[in-house]
Amino acid sequence: MKHTLSVIVQDRPGALTRITTMFARRGFNIESLAVGPTERAGVSCITLRVDCAQHSLEQIEKQIHKLVDVLRVTELAAGEAVERELMLVKVAVPPERRAELVTTAEALGGRLLDVGTDAVVLELVATPEEIDSFHELCRPYGVTDLVRTGRVGVPRAAARRRTPRRLAAIN
Amino acid sequence: MRMTGGDAILRALEAEGVEVMFGIPGGAIMPTYDAIARGTTVRHVLARHEQGAGHMAQGYARASGNVGVAIATSGPGATNLVTPIADAWMDSTPLVCITGQVRSTLIGTDAFQECDITGITMPIVKHSWLVQDARDIPSVLRAAFHVARTGRCGPVLVDVPRDLQEAVVDVTFPAEVDLPGWRPPTKVHPLQIREAGRAVASARKPILYVGGGTLNGDACGELLELAEAGSLPVVTTLMGKGAFPEDHELHFGWPGMHGPKWSNLAINSCDVLVAIGARFDDRVTGKLAAFAPGATVVHLDVDAAEISKLRDADIPVVGALATAVGELAREVARHREEGSPAPDAWLAQIREWREEFPLRYDTGGEWLKPQTVVETLQRLTADDDVIVTTGVGQHQMWAMQYVTTVRPRNFITSGGLGTMGYGIPAAIGAKAARPEATVVCVDGDGCFQMTAQELATAAVEELPIVVVLVNNGYLGMVTQWQDMFYEGRRSHVDLTGGVPDYAKLAEAYGGVGLVVTSEAELEPALEEALRLGKTVVVDCRVDPAEQCFPMIPSGAAALDMIEYTSSESERSVA
Numbered sequence: 001m002k003h004t005l006s007v008i009v010q011d012r013p014g015a016l017t018r019i020t021t022m023f024a025r026r027g028f029n030i031e032s033l034a035v036g037p038t039e040r041a042g043v044s045c046i047t048l049r050v051d052c053a054q055h056s057l058e059q060i061e062k063q064i065h066k067l068v069d070v071l072r073v074t075e076l077a078a079g080e081a082v083e084r085e086l087m088l089v090k091v092a093v094p095p096e097r098r099a100e101l102v103t104t105a106e107a108l109g110g111r112l113l114d115v116g117t118d119a120v121v122l123e124l125v126a127t128p129e130e131i132d133s134f135h136e137l138c139r140p141y142g143v144t145d146l147v148r149t150g151r152v153g154v155p156r157a158a159a160r161r162r163t164p165r166r167l168a169a170i171n
Numbered sequence: 172m173r174m175t176g177g178d179a180i181l182r183a184l185e186a187e188g189v190e191v192m193f194g195i196p197g198g199a200i201m202p203t204y205d206a207i208a209r210g211t212t213v214r215h216v217l218a219r220h221e222q223g224a225g226h227m228a229q230g231y232a233r234a235s236g237n238v239g240v241a242i243a244t245s246g247p248g249a250t251n252l253v254t255p256i257a258d259a260w261m262d263s264t265p266l267v268c269i270t271g272q273v274r275s276t277l278i279g280t281d282a283f284q285e286c287d288i289t290g291i292t293m294p295i296v297k298h299s300w301l302v303q304d305a306r307d308i309p310s311v312l313r314a315a316f317h318v319a320r321t322g323r324c325g326p327v328l329v330d331v332p333r334d335l336q337e338a339v340v341d342v343t344f345p346a347e348v349d350l351p352g353w354r355p356p357t358k359v360h361p362l363q364i365r366e367a368g369r370a371v372a373s374a375r376k377p378i379l380y381v382g383g384g385t386l387n388g389d390a391c392g393e394l395l396e397l398a399e400a401g402s403l404p405v406v407t408t409l410m411g412k413g414a415f416p417e418d419h420e421l422h423f424g425w426p427g428m429h430g431p432k433w434s435n436l437a438i439n440s441c442d443v444l445v446a447i448g449a450r451f452d453d454r455v456t457g458k459l460a461a462f463a464p465g466a467t468v469v470h471l472d473v474d475a476a477e478i479s480k481l482r483d484a485d486i487p488v489v490g491a492l493a494t495a496v497g498e499l500a501r502e503v504a505r506h507r508e509e510g511s512p513a514p515d516a517w518l519a520q521i522r523e524w525r526e527e528f529p530l531r532y533d534t535g536g537e538w539l540k541p542q543t544v545v546e547t548l549q550r551l552t553a554d555d556d557v558i559v560t561t562g563v564g565q566h567q568m569w570a571m572q573y574v575t576t577v578r579p580r581n582f583i584t585s586g587g588l589g590t591m592g593y594g595i596p597a598a599i600g601a602k603a604a605r606p607e608a609t610v611v612c613v614d615g616d617g618c619f620q621m622t623a624q625e626l627a628t629a630a631v632e633e634l635p636i637v638v639v640l641v642n643n644g645y646l647g648m649v650t651q652w653q654d655m656f657y658e659g660r661r662s663h664v665d666l667t668g669g670v671p672d673y674a675k676l677a678e679a680y681g682g683v684g685l686v687v688t689s690e691a692e693l694e695p696a697l698e699e700a701l702r703l704g705k706t707v708v709v710d711c712r713v714d715p716a717e718q719c720f721p722m723i724p725s726g727a728a729a730l731d732m733i734e735y736t737s738s739e740s741e742r743s744v745a
Binding site: 009010013014017018021022024025055058059062063065066067068069070071 | 289290293294297298299301303318322350351352353474475476478479480
């Protein structure tokens with residue numbers, strides 16, 4: 001089962017390393033990872049995608065919670081959060097098929113970023129699942145480079161300001 | 172106040188109430204040692220190896236309940252502290268390690284004696300700091316002590332570049348700690364306590380499974396109240412030994428690999444298992460699925476991450492143990508007053524098992540038995556305030572079985588990491604913490620040789636300890652496993668027993684050496700050693716074929732226990 005964790009940390013040297021070290025040491029796998037600043041100065045958000053059983057997720061949350069630099073850890077539960085990812089893809093598409101590819105991309109919300117003689121670069125901001133399908137669509141045209149940021153997310157607008165989801169064992 | 176970074180370190184230690192620190196100077200920490208030379212109220216004990224300094228700080232912490240402090244230089248000085256840090260991490264010992272670092276301008280250049288000690292220790296510390304500005308030294312040390320001793324205790328590391336120790340800066344010493352991300356639990360949830368109280372009071376076959384967290388959380392008095400209020404039988408783990416008086420009628424031994432059969436039978440048959448500051452370590456549980464099968468688990472711990480880590484807790488209680496156990500005691504007492512019956516039949520059953528399956532070993536052969544050594548030591552020290560430390564291996568297990576610890580913080584050992592060589596430096600640290608107590612290190616000959624150089628520290632710093640060396644000439648526990656599980660193929664376990672001459676070595680280090688080769692010599696030698704008030708090594712030449720029983724093989728269920736086999740029959744097999 002896949003889970004997205006949003007970890008709010010104080011922006012201190014080693015804060016990210018402490019989290020990834022904990023994952024490595026306890027044998028948990030990180031599927032994607034995105035780090036960036038938040039609305040508060042000196043506070044960063046680390047969005048982690050992990051594939052694990054519910055029992056392991058609780059253990060991961062509790063272990064992260066113990067780290068001194070971590071201010072808050074919450075699970076962005078499916079359906080309760082908006083999640084997005086950015087993909088940049090370079091496709092070696094011959095000029096005669098470009099229009100077709102670009103039309104498809106634009107239909108899915110993608111954008112043409114750069115055009116060369118042998119290839120084009122496209123951008124797509126979408127849910128990770130939509131990005132997966134767009135990647136599949138591009139593949140037959142000849143994908144030469146592809147990068148993804150890893151997903152980020154926030155609770156839905158309708159969601160009330162959440163107190164951090166209480167861990168099962170913390171009373 | 173204007174001062175050097177080194178002085179700021181010392182003033183910060185003084186402000187924390189540190190009385191003793193353990194360390195060795197070297198290049199990158201010299202400005203701080205210069206500050207020590209210029210004057211401080213903190214006693215510095217000069218170790219002979221940084222690992223020794225670290226274990227001394229651990230022994231100090233465990234004997235006193237205060238944070239232990241170790242100090243070392245960069246590079247090899249710092250890496251030599253890694254084993255004590257890992258040990259403190261596994262056993263939750265509050266420890267602050269201060270290391271010098273190369274000048275901040277040289278960091279990252281592979282400078283002389285540079286190593287990334289914060290990186291190396293990251294998985295085994297609660298937190299660490301590489302100080303970036305000398306003005307931060309007071310607040311960093313304030314935070315370091317706070318993190319080490321609050322919540323679940325453990326090690327922290329503060330790495331200070333040499334130029335910051337030299338820098339003259341304006342510093343202020345903060346009264347408060349500014350750590351918004353560090354929030355150990357402060358309250359205990361009353362509903363959980365109520366539910367736990369109901370389960371415990373109505374249990375027909377309850378057991379209190381007590382670990383080292385009870386000592387770290389200063390909850391021993393509350394534990395006694397709980398056990399007595401409910402007439403609840405107590406087993407203490409190796410780390411929990413001493414948390415409950417072992418001469419109390421409700422104490423029923425120690426669980427796990429070398430625990431007595433009656434203790435393991437009791438856990439195996441209980442209906443409510445109350446884990447208090449214990450973490451279901453594999454050396455306690457053996458095969459996890461077969462540990463206390465079917466029991467309702469009540470788990471009290473200050474660390475939420477321990478709850479349901481290995482064994483699912485039916486009733487979790489997170490909080491400081493002194494509060495949690497105290498409240499549970501009152502709850503159980505209330506239930507008893509309201510008529511819920513004490514588990515008298517269950518207590519009788521465990522006592523019956525204890526009669527039926529006592530710890531035993533053969534005596535009367537040509538060899539002195541290691542168990543006799545520990546039993547005699549126990550008999551001679553029963554009425555005194557004696558702190559026993561150990562190394563790791565057979566002698567440690569015999570110490571667990573035959574030393575009766577009646578006071579908290581009087582049994583100090585390396586449990587989780589199993590660090591051979593822990594005993595001697597830990598004993599020295601314990602002596603520094605409690606000079607009025609007699610400190611005895613029950614050691615093995617393998618362990619002894621890993622940290623024997625600290626005998627010099629004991630002699631020179633006038634921190635006398637008695638080392639009772641259970642000398643069987645082998646890496647005993649490895650030998651036992653080779654004999655039991657590797658068809659007796661002995662692979663590199665023979666230490667000879669004669670090299671070094673331990674008694675002469677003791678003399679060379681400024682102590683006293685005594686040799687015991689028979690039962691007749693044992694008692695007079697131990698009496699003398701305890702009387703001298705000096706650092707003494709009593710080299711007890713014991714039966715090399717004696718094995719430690721009972722034993723639950725690694726990964727086996729508690730009931731697959733192997734009981735005592737006489738060394739005579741073992742010898743004929745080997």
